[in-house]
Amino acid sequence: MNRTEREATVRRLMEQVPPPVPPELYGEVLRRGARMLRRRTVARRLLWLALFAAAVAFTVWALTARPWVEPPSQTTPPLTGW
């Protein structure tokens, strides 16, 4: 028996008994699928919200701390010529 015949025999073996599809399957699929979509939407919104909050926090910090301004000198120049 060659390879093609063997594969055909196995195919026939598998095709024998098709199981009946339960009628409540479609409703369950819709319920789960809709839940998955809802969760994705919520996760996406939360992510954008976190991004927005981080941007706002950074702006407020930058405006109050002004990290680009040179800090005032901590040492006084030596007094000479007195």
Added chain:
Amino acid sequence: MRERQASHNARRAREFEAFVAGAAGRLLHAATLLTGEAPDDNPRARRLLTLALAHTYACWDRMRGEDPYDHARQYLATRFARGAWHQYGGGPGRGRPHPRSPLAVLTPQERLIVVLRLYEGVAEEQAAALLGLPTERVHTICDRATATLLHPRRGQTPAVASAKVAPS
């Protein structure tokens, strides 16, 4: 805007229902072969199919030109591969296939490859890429599984012996 959204949702529901009506029977048969359950008592196969179809529903809008049947089948196969690894890999237990299943003599991995290759007609390269195995390995497993199915007495003993020698 809202009206357009509603009509879009209605169209999607119609398309998806038509897809499920056409594909559920074949996919459920494939899932039942995978789990090795009897055709009239297949809770695990139903669960697998429900998850795969729900995933397809959730990805329906983002599937640009991709075949939804392909998508569902891929999800089914990878989900089963992961589940078989975690729950049913550890010897005989609750995962033991039902004797009335045509693939009852095979291991979960052999069932997966036989169903993908022979029942679904997926090309060897695609099946290998989907499962993360080399193509030659898929070829070998498929051959061995076919031999086991056609000659259960002779095929079963070397499979068990080789599994003991090389558990990885």
